[in-house]
Amino acid sequence: MCGVERLSPHICRLFLDPATALYYHPGQFINLRRFDGLTRSYSLASVPRRDALVEIHVKRLPSGRMSH
Numbered sequence: 001m002c003g004v005e006r007l008s009p010h011i012c013r014l015f016l017d018p019a020t021a022l023y024y025h026p027g028q029f030i031n032l033r034r035f036d037g038l039t040r041s042y043s044l045a046s047v048p049r050r051d052a053l054v055e056i057h058v059k060r061l062p063s064g065r066m067s068h
């Protein structure tokens with residue numbers, strides 16, 4: 001992760017810098033895997049071929065293991 005910005009009390013915008021080039025289309029999502037293997041899907045909010053960084057918006061859920 002290379003940036004985080006709070007959009008509201010429960011939603012954060014995260015900027016990710018993929019280790020390798022990522023080719024995607026609007027509407028696609030990525031699976032993020034944590035160090036312990038926990039994996040969750042997040043919709044891509046960035047614009048393919050325009051944005052250098054990959055952007056996702058994460059809503060924090062009460063006791064959410066990944067989103068917290």
Ligand SMILES: Cc1cc2nc3c(=O)[nH]c(=O)nc-3n(C[C@H](O)[C@H](O)[C@H](O)COP(=O)(O)OP(=O)(O)OC[C@H]3O[C@@H](n4cnc5c(N)ncnc54)[C@H](O)[C@@H]3O)c2cc1C
Nearest residue numbers: 029040041042043057058059061062063064065066067068
């Ligand atoms: C294709 C796809 C795209 C997704 N895109 C996004 C995205 O762009 N942004 C985003 O924030 N999330 C997105 N999600 C949801 C995301 O993958 C996680 O499920 C979410 O972040 C919760 O994970 P967690 O580990 O924090 O919560 P968990 O630890 O798995 O769950 C914590 C508690 O919250 C409850 N819970 C789980 N999901 C929800 C929900 N949706 N609403 C209410 N309660 C819930 C659980 O039952 C549990 O009680 C997407 C899911 C899919 C399948």
